[in-house]
Amino acid sequence: MEISMRKTVQTALAATFLALAANAQADLSDVPSGEYGLDDHHAYISFTYSHIGYSTPHIGFRNFDANLTLDSENPQNSEIEVVIDTTSIDSRVDEFNGHLRGSNFFDTDNYPQATFKSTSIEGTGEDTFNVTGDLTIKDVTKSVTLEATLNKAAMHPMRKIPAVGFSAETTIMRSDFGLDRAVPAVGDEVTIYITVEMPKKESD
Numbered sequence: 711m712e713i714s715m716r717k718t719v720q721t722a723l724a725a726t727f728l729a730l731a732a733n734a735q736a737d738l739s740d741v742p743s744g745e746y747g748l749d750d751h752h753a754y755i756s757f758t759y760s761h762i763g764y765s766t767p768h769i770g771f772r773n774f775d776a777n778l779t780l781d782s783e784n785p786q787n788s789e790i791e792v793v794i795d796t797t798s799i800d801s802r803v804d805e806f807n808g809h810l811r812g813s814n815f816f817d818t819d820n821y822p823q824a825t826f827k828s829t830s831i832e833g834t835g836e837d838t839f840n841v842t843g844d845l846t847i848k849d850v851t852k853s854v855t856l857e858a859t860l861n862k863a864a865m866h867p868m869r870k871i872p873a874v875g876f877s878a879e880t881t882i883m884r885s886d887f888g889l890d891r892a893v894p895a896v897g898d899e900v901t902i903y904i905t906v907e908m909p910k911k912e913s914d
Contacts, residue, residue: 738782741863741872745911746778749873752907755794759884760897769810773798778908780874782863785831785839792826796847814891821848829853837861841878847887856880856904866909873909 756770773795781787797818799810811818828843837860845854858878866873881901885893 738780738785738860738863738874740865741780741782741874741910743780743782746780746874746908747911748774748776749907749909750775754906755792755902755904757900757902759900762895767801769799769801771795771798772800776906776908778874785833788828788831790826790828790841790843794824794826795822796824797822815889817848824848826854845882845887847889850887852882852886854880854882861905869909871909871912873907875905875907877903877905879903 776792779789832840841856856878861875863874
């Protein structure tokens with residue numbers, strides 16, 4: 711009796727978890743096609759690397775903009791563009807911020823922006839995509855692929871307009887973009903993390 715009851719409870723729990731997982735699936739059919747802009751109060755771009763093996767710093771940008779041209783019926787036809795204000799880099803250490811803006815790193819006096827423009831989008835799962843595009847830093851352009859997840863696509867409960875939320879990450883070699891100061895002691899491999907909320911533009 712005890713074993714039978716335990717199996718019944720386990721089966722019920724498994725069914726509950728499966729139902730929750732199914733309900734969590736993001737569905738682009740819940741939002742219309744069109745232009746979606748950045749909610750800059752809920753948007754983050756950061757990156758990490760190995761600092762001589764002792765730590766993994768997390769550094770971000772305070773200011774950036776993004777525009778998504780969404781085809782909700784055929785997501786592979788969508789396009790996204792991102793413009794990052796490199797002068798807004800923030801390590802939470804003022805002296806290091808100055809180094810990062812300097813000529814040995816982002817050289818923001820000469821290159822105040824970094825950009826990403828998608829060239830293709832490929833569905834890889836129910837709510838996952840490979841977003842390939844041109845990443846430009848310090849006038850060097852390389853093709854990179856973001857592994858992206860659609861977190862949610864629905865009417866925003868507060869703003870009462872359609873909105874989508876994405877998370878994405880990719881790994882690059884910073885030396886490819888002329889950011890090779892202190893390589894290899896300080897890691898060349900950089901992982902970029904992105905998470906954003908994008909409401910539909912009201913004028914669209």
